[in-house]
Amino acid sequence: MSGLTYTNVAPSAARLTESLRDIGYDFPTAVADLVDNSVDAGAGRVEIEIRFDGENSWVSIADDGIGMSSKSLLEAMRFGSRRGYGLRDLGRYGLGLKTASFSQCRSLAVVTRQRGSGRTSSRMIDLDVIAEYDDWIIYSPAGDEHVARARKQIADTGGTVVIWRSLDRVLPERRPEGGWARRRIENLAAKTAEHLGVVFHRFLEGSVGDPLVITVNGEKVVPWNPFAPDEPARVELPLQRFELSVGEVSGAVSLQCVVLPSRDRFSSATEFDRLSGPLNWNRQQGLYIYRAGRLVQYGGWFGIRGIDEHTKLARAALEFDADLDLVFNINVAKMRVTMPPQLRQLLERPINELCIRADDAYRKTARHAGDTEDAPGRSPRAAQMELPLQRESGEADGPVATTAGLALHSAAMQAGEYAAWSRILNVLRTQAPDVAAKLGLDS
Structure with a gap:
């Protein structure tokens, strides 16, 4: 001075x-x-x-x-x-x-x-x-x-x-x-x-x-773990780690994706209801953001995708340490974070893959329930025998095709050809909308 x-x-x-x-x-x-x-x-x-x-x-x-x-x-x-x-x-x-x-x-x-x-x-x-x-x-x-x-x-x-x-x-x-x-x-x-x-x-x-x-x-106080670690039927996907560098700030972020069991595969109906959480199943789906082990924000997909009844079993833990506070723009009340654009791009593929798995788990349960309701005299064994026919007819191909679309999207990003990918995608949506839809690229 x-x-x-x-x-x-x-x-x-x-x-x-x-x-x-x-x-x-x-x-x-x-x-x-x-x-x-x-x-x-x-x-x-x-x-x-x-x-x-x-x-x-x-x-x-x-x-x-x-x-x-x-x-x-x-x-x-x-x-x-x-x-x-x-x-x-x-x-x-x-x-x-x-x-x-x-x-x-x-x-x-x-x-x-x-x-x-x-x-x-x-x-x-x-x-x-x-x-x-x-x-x-x-x-x-x-x-x-x-x-x-x-x-x-x-x-x-x-x-x-x-x-x-x-x-x-x-x-x-x-x-x-x-x-x-x-x-x-x-x-x-x-x-x-x-x-x-x-x-x-x-x-x-x-x-x-x-x-x-x-x-x-x-x-x-009784802990409420959104990922139901004691449920044997849940599906835990491989842990993923990402390195973030924004300006002079850098650090690691981890992502753990989990598909919770559907109601009929939960250990009990009471436990299923308890795991619905304070916001109930649909709004409890999404990312759970942890800072130094403490949950800061949860529910929703941060604009990566929308809330959907068919993906309500999908939850993902995203964790960072306090050295990335500035990158996540955490507020004073430690209630809200901002998703860094760089990380949002990295999360698109694993989040969409998680939701595909959750959607598949949900629909399998719905099909099984529908089979039981439509033909109460039919045995579970008979219903299982029909599943290969459904797959051969293409009914269950959606998740596989959508995964292929996501893989192409991710590969373009990693190769640094995102602009070219966007041009190709626009042509595909115009000239072959049915193919774009099957690949999950229609929106």
């Missing part, structure tokens, strides 16, 4: 903190962002309480992680804290604790104690105080019953407790003590448990890091 005339203009604390409240969280994703911090702190247990008490309702997220020193706590309370993040850290911007909390409440308190340390520290941010003084005020709470309770909670184990109060984004402005407000708190607790079971299923299962236990109001 030598030789320059400049003025340091700090932003209005009151205005900026209010603006940051609308960064895009809902209640379950805000809680999940705080669980990220607990995981990064090496916690083996995270206890979440969501308690109704009228306008005094409160939320607590407590862990048994490594805790923080008094100095580290002050830094953590800073908007945009000055700390580095490792490749496996779930944190990213130094904003999550504050933005997630204030998306739901106006009062944030943090109580922490380092493992093996004899000292417990606590700090508080209140948006009403910031609004009154228009300054970035952090203070030590005194005589606070929730803080006192939190101190006792981590006195022996160490760890951190985050407390939300003044839940203005959770409770209705009118009648916060009413029955509707109580039911809303109860519903949010259930939705939060469900969301955490999806987002952190690998941690809860112990497939990433040490096993993690999360409780919501004393009940253990």
Whole structure:
């Protein structure tokens, strides 16, 4: 800055903190962002309480992680804290604790104690105080019953407790003590448990890091694995890896495609219904994007193809590490990513092949069900004997021909002849539309 005339203009604390409240969280994703911090702190247990008490309702997220020193706590309370993040850290911007909390409440308190340390520290941010003084005020709470309770909670184990109060984004402005407000708190607790079971299923299962236990109001969160690893009839395609280089950023991305069993091949009807997921079968199909083992976004094909009833059994895990955050343009709430164009092209063939397999599995089940309904007296053996005739007549050739079309498409891309391929494709669609359709190239 030598030789320059400049003025340091700090932003209005009151205005900026209010603006940051609308960064895009809902209640379950805000809680999940705080669980990220607990995981990064090496916690083996995270206890979440969501308690109704009228306008005094409160939320607590407590862990048994490594805790923080008094100095580290002050830094953590800073908007945009000055700390580095490792490749496996779930944190990213130094904003999550504050933005997630204030998306739901106006009062944030943090109580922490380092493992093996004899000292417990606590700090508080209140948006009403910031609004009154228009300054970035952090203070030590005194005589606070929730803080006192939190101190006792981590006195022996160490760890951190985050407390939300003044839940203005959770409770209705009118009648916060009413029955509707109580039911809303109860519903949010259930939705939060469900969301955490999806987002952190690998941690809860112990497939990433040490096993993690999360409780919501004393009940253990049950992991929901979208890929049904215990179902013997599922089909797991070979793992694929891609190298991405965008500007000066490079890293690896892995893709694991799975075709889930159809209803009649699931271990039980109950398990089939459970695996339909929070969004139900059709909207649960698609890509599941994992960042450092944590599920960030799921459902849909990112424009590679559309949602289809016939491909509802297709799911694919796409995983990247935090070194590719800029490439995927992950947002502060860690809820949304942008698919890099380079990767989208690489994924077209494996995703379409996965969907062909899923479509085939779906249609085989539908044909079998149709045979049974049309001729209830016919034996399963008789139905099986007819399948070779169906294949000879060309009824089941569609998936094979479509795979050939995809292979031609992919080969043109890998040979650097995509422009020539596009011209050939346009001619084929015009002069031989039936061939283009059989190859799956009619759209």
